Amino acid sequence: MSDDDTPDETPKRGFGLRNAGGSSEKAGGDADEKKTEEEPLLSDDDTVDVGQEEASVHTHEVLDRLEKELVGLEPVKARIREIGDLLLVDRLRRKFGIESTRPSLHMSFTGSPGTGKTTVALRMAELLHRLGYLRKGHLVAVTRDDLVGQYIGHTAPKTKEVMKRAMGGVLFIDEAYYLYRQENERDYGQETIEILLQMMEAERENVVVILAGYKDRMDTFFQSNPGMGSRIAHHIHFPDYSLDELVAIGDLMMAEQQYELSPDAQVAFREYLERRMVQPRFANARSVRNALERARLRQASRIVSDPSRKLTKSDLMRIEAEDILQSRVFTDDSPEDAVSAADAGDEAVADDAGANGQPPPARSEDAKAP
């Protein structure tokens, strides 16, 4: 009768009454288990310990990781720490039974490409999850294509579907300004914005929406959609990296991939970045990544070109100055000319190819909604 009769078999999934009953019991038990006892409220004279509370939710782990993994971005980190502090204090206040409404947590991240918006959004989701503001803490990253439909009546279900998928976590809308097209008043993006607005308000307990994009375009976006701007409490700007920060980012990336730059190569890399920064379509950390990828390629062909040589472990790990100096950024003397030169275009194309989910600025093909 009971499961003891067949101990070796995997439990049958139930059509039958017996197993179905078993699984329902489990469901019931689960519900009971999860229903936590209401904690008694503290009295006015009690004290709470901030450090202890912080340790219990492990927020410092997330913040430390943010600090370690992301170079620079001081204003962003400061802001995130502030938000973390506020939510922590809210938790403490609730222990005393002080009513405080849930703060609005929708955010907008503005900044040039490659400044770490997506990475920070990911950490933000984790942070909010630890603090108990999001039940799941997953990140659903979408662009205009995922939200806006192709024909009348298609947009609303599509947007809602995405929103439902994001509930319990963070909805990250990359290049959010594409949702609004000023030149086409019948564009379906407007409908998406309306639904987003409504759900950001109604479901703010369950989902945090983060809009991301370039600063100037996002500013225009918020100007034309004042409702959106006012519903977003945290406008966070990601500044461009300085040269030193970019070098530090490069070091971090190299260490992650178990490569190292020789002393000469470090000097060369610094010079490379200096030249690359003034060129058009410089994408901060993403350009650093691409430059290092290309240096790896050159290192590989350098090693392969001399088959007779005996290699040590450090030979395989080290990137020499020549691997970097071969870049086309160095062959052209005047960076101004590089703008039109084909080789600069080549660099830029390579950047775009590596730009995961970041389309080039001009995307007019799909602008022609009816």
Place this chain on the structure above:
Amino acid sequence: MRVTQGTFSFLPDFTDDEIKLQLEYALQNKWALAVEFTDDPHPRNSYWDMWDLPMFDIGDASAAFMEVKKCREAYPNHYVKVTAYDPSPNRATTAFDLIVNRPAEEPGFQLERTEVHDRKMNYTVRSYAADKPHGERYQTNGK
């Protein structure tokens, strides 16, 4: 008479929080949730009307509960249930059916007896509410 069909229907009605826990349990098991409603809760009526689309890739119970709330608002005097569909091989069927909304007044069912040949009796049940046309059933007297 209280209609009892589906999972846990002999228990007192669940609170919203309890319903959310059940939905969460379904999601943990990777069951797809769907909301359905009807005003004809005959035990043999398996096909209720679908509310919106089945939810196959939601991550959190709050999304499914949002649809439950909307359906309740639109049909306060209907039966609303959440079905959890288990798509795993060898099962591929409904894992649970949970009634999450019921009309304020449930008049119940009449047992109809029909005498047929040789003094045999045939029995059938008929909902009192089903006398009225679809859409007008279960309206409270005030309305």
